[in-house]
Amino acid sequence: MSDNILEDMNELMIQRRDKLSELRKEKENAFAEKYKVTHHAAEVESNFAELEEKEVRLAGRLMAIRTHGKASFADLVDMSGKVQLYVKQNNIGEDRYEFFQDLDLGDVVGITGTVFKTNRGQISIRVASFELLTKSLRPLPEKFHGLKDKDIRYRQRYLDLIVNPDVKETFVIRSKIIKEMRRYLEDKGFLEVETPMMHPIAGGATARPFVTHHNALDMDLYLRIAPELYLKKLIVGGFEKVFEINRNFRNEGMSYKHNPEFTTMELYQAQADYHDMMELTENLISYLAAEVLDTQVVEYEETEIDFTAPWDRITMVDAIKKYAKVDFSAIESAEEAYELAASVGVKPEPGLSYGEVINEVFEERVEEKLIQPTFIMDYPIEVSPLAKKMDEDPRFTYRFEAFVYGREIANAFSELNDPEEQKRRFEKQVEMREAGDEEAQMMDYDFIRALEYGMPPTGGLGIGIDRLIMFLTNSSSIRDVILFPTMRPESNE
Template sequence: MPERDANNDLHNSQNANVEYEDLNEILKVRRVKLAELQKNGKDPFKIVKYDVTHSTKYIVDNFESMEGAFVSVAGRLMSKRGMGKASFCDVRDRDGKIQIYVKMDEVGAEVYEEFKKFDIGDIVGVKGEVFKTHKGEISVKVQEIVLLSKSLQPLPEKWHGLKDVDLRYRQRYVDLIVNPDVRNTFIVRSKIIKAIRKFLDDRGFLEVETPILNTIPGGAAARPFVTHHNTLDIDMYLRIAPELYLKRLIVGGLEKVYEIGRMFRNEGMSVKHNPEFTLMEVYEAYTDYKGMMELTEQLISTVAQEVLGTTKITYQGQEIDLTPPWNRMTMIEAVEKYAGVNFNNITSDEEARNIAKEKKVHIEGNPTKGEVLNLMFEEFVEEHLVQPTFILDYPVEVSPLTKRKPDMPSLTERFELFITCREMANAYSELNDPIDQKERFLDQVAKREAGDEEANMMDDDFITALEYGMPPTGGLGIGIDRLVMLLTDSYSIRDVLLFPTMKPKE
C-alpha cells in the first residue's frame, strides 16, 4: 500500500488526529500500518521467537556448499526493489547482508500483499532456498516471510547514512544499523579485549574484580566522582584506578593478576578523554618495569597480529610499525633531544624554573626540578613520539607509587608508552617500602590540602598491607579505549565507546 493511501486511511480513522497530531507524515503512516496489523491479529510485537539456521555471512561465504539449501535467516530490511509480482530486498543481520527474492507465485498473493506494506527498517524472518541470480548475486528465494518487528522510525536517507556526529553518538543504535564500518569497529573492539585476555591467561595471569565504589580514590592522580552511601552515611568515590586493590592481592600471594574494567575520572572531555573509560591493569611479582616493557610490546604486537593479521597498521594516514622491539629513551634524554636542555646539568629547582621560563613553558607556583622536567617533556617531546616509544625514568615527584632508581633516587623506575603522540601505557617497578610509601602519601596529602584535587589521599590500610610484605613487583596499565582507537584507525575516543558521555539535550 503506498504511503499516501495509508495517510488517507489515517484521516478516516477515529481519533487519529488526536493520537498522531505531533508526528510527521511518515511516522503517522507507519503507525497506521501497525494498527492495521494489530486489528487483523497480526501484531508483530507478539512474536516471541524465530528460529534462525544460518547467518547471512555464512551463506555468502559458503555458497558452493549452501547452494540449493533451505535456510532460515532474520534481520533488518535495508532496501526494496521492484513491487510488481516480484521484489528484491536486502536483509542485514549482525554479520552481513544478503539479497532476498520475494515472488508472489512462491509466497502466495495474500502474503505478497502484506509484504508490499513492509517498510525499510522493519525486522523480518525469511525461509527459502539459496541460489544465485543471473547477475551473480547470492540470494534467498523466499518461500515464507514474516514481519518480526515494525520499525516506527524511518532510517536515515539511504545514500547518505547518519552523518551528524552528535546524533551518531546519541543514537548509537541507528549508527550501528546504517553504518557497517561503525558496527565493525565494535566487533573488532570485542576481539581485541578477547585477545588480551587470552594473552594474559596463557601466561598464568589471574583475572580478578576489585571494588568500583571506594572509600578512598587511590591509584592515580585524578579528580574522582563523589557519591553517597545512605546506609553507612558516608561519601564514596567511583574508582579512578584499581591499582591499590590489585597490589593488595600481590601481598596476599596471588602473584600474577589483572583486571579489565571501567574507571571514572571527573575531568575534561576531548577526543582522547571520556569521564568513563576502560582500563586494564596488570601486576606480576618478582619482576620490574623492564619486565613490564617486554610484556607490553609482546602483548600489543600479539593482539594486533591476531586481530588484524599484521603488526604494521595505518593510523590517520600514517604507518605505524608495532613489531618489537620498540624505541626506548629516558625522559632526560628525550627532553635533551627535543628541547635542547640536559637536566643532568641542572643543580637546583630554581635553575630548572628559570630555564622553563626561558623556554616559555607555563609554570604555576614553585615546581621542583623533577616537576619542571615533566612539564618540559609534555611541552616539547610528546608531539614527536609517533612510532612506539618507551619513555623511562620519571621524576619521583610525579610518581608517588613507584620505586626509586637505586643509582639516582630523584628518578623512578617508571615508563610510559607513546604511540601516535599519545600515552598508551604506564608502568612501574612498584614501590613496596611501606615507610617510603607513607612519606609519599603525606606529600600527596599536603598537595591536596593546598588545593590539588588530583593528589592522592592517605590510604592507611594499603600501608598496612605493605607492612606485611609485598615482593618486588612490576605493574602496568593500558588504556583499552586508546588501544582500540589505534587498532581501528579511530580519531576520537567517542568512536570506540558504544555510548560515550554526552551532555543531555535541553
C-alpha cells in the first residue's frame, strides 16, 4: 500500500473511534449482548408471498447505504445472503434517522420491520426500528475494487469472507462435501473413528514430519503424517470397515497444491483389495459431485472434468508406454531403466533402483497428461512400502493412485499383511533414512506385532479432501479451499 492510502485508512479508523467515543458518552451500547432474530435475508426473498407486510427481525452487516434526503436504502448481509432495507425518517423518528445516517459500512445492526416490494419491484424491508449491535472500527475495502490481494485474503480470511461472497460459498460447499462423504461411507457400513494426532514414530507415509516435545514424558513426538498404521491396527482388532476424516501434517515445501497441514479421508475395509477401492473411489466422488453440485461434469480452469464412473484404468508401465513412448516392461535392470529414462530427457539421481527410475519417469513425463479422472495402477515395490506385492510380478504392488488434471487426489493399496515382509520393507526404509532420506519411514515394531496377530486381507484408501474440493469448486490454489492456510508471519513493519 502507498503512504497516502495508509494515511486515509488511519484517518477513517480515527473517525470511527471518535464515533465510538461519542456513543459511549451518550450511553449507547456499541457492542450489544444479543438480538432476537426471526428470519434471514434469503428467507425474505424466497418466501415473499408468505411474508409480505409481515413483521420480521434480522441481524447482519451493513454493506451499502444510499441516502435520499429523509429516506435511505441500505444492504443488509447475513450468512444467507443480502436484503435491501428501506429506512424512512417518518417511520423511525428524526433522532434515530440521524443516528442511522451516522452508521458506517461494516457496522452490524439488528432491524425490525415489514416486508414489502418497492415501486421498482425490489423486495425490501420497511424498517420500524433498529439497534447497533457491533461498531466496526476498521473500514472495508472500497467496493468497486474489493479485496484482490491474495496475501491479505489468506491472512485476513474474516475480511475475505465479508467482502467476497463467492469465497463464503466455497466453504459452504466444502462443508457439504465432507458431510455427504460421511453419509455415503456410513451408509456403506463404515465406522468413523479417531486416531492419535501425535505419534511416537512417524509412519504411514513417505514424508518429513513435524517434531514436537512432550514435557511430562520428556520425549519427542511427531505430528502425524498419516493415520494409516493406527487404522490398520483397528482392522487387526476386529473392525471390518473404518474411516477417519482429519488433518495430516507434513514438513515439506509449499505450493498451489501443497499446504503443511491438510485434510484427508482414509479408510480400510477387511476382505477387500485395490480393485474394490477403485470402485469405491469413483462411486464416492461421482456421488459427491452429483449430490452437492447437481452434476458430475465440472469446469476446472476452463477444462471440463467428467467424474462419472467408471474412470479409466491403466498400469504405470502402460501409461509411460502410452504417453512417453518407452516400454519398461521389456527391461529388468536399473542400468537399462536409466538408459530408457535418458532417452526421454529424464535424468534421475544416481543410485536409484529399477522401480524408482520408473516412478520418476512417470512423474515427469506422464502425470501432467492425466486430465480426466484416471487410476494409475501397479506401482513399483520400492515406492510402495505398505502395499502388497503382485503375485504375477513381484517388482510391482497392488497399488493405485487416482489422478485428475495432472494431480493425485487418491492413493490406495491391497494392504501388505505379511509381518515378515513388512519388517523387511521397514528395514529397507530405515537404510534409506540412515543414508540421508528424511522422508523414508521409520521402523514400527508395534505395527509389526499387530500384524503378527493377523490382519485379514484388506483394502485401504486415502483421498486428499482439499485437492478434491479444489476441483469441485474450480479453485486454482489449495489456499482457496483452506480457511486459514499456513503463511509466513507478517513483518512488524
